[in-house]
Amino acid sequence: MQMSTAEKQAFVNALDQAKRTVHPNLVICTRRYQEVLGPDGNSPQ
Structure with a gap:
């Protein structure tokens, strides 16, 4: 695509x-889910 x-x-x-x-x-996500969620993968840090 040329712009x-x-x-x-x-x-x-x-x-x-x-x-x-x-x-x-x-x-818009600016971090990966591993950086946002706690060790259990569900609760936010």
Whole structure:
């Protein structure tokens, strides 16, 4: 897929905004589940 420089920048900006915007139903993971959950694999650390 070929994208112009402006399209690439718009795409990166959209990803950055999605990462920083709070939404009640959607989240973007920034850590692996092993880092988030405790040793039992179910409870948060």
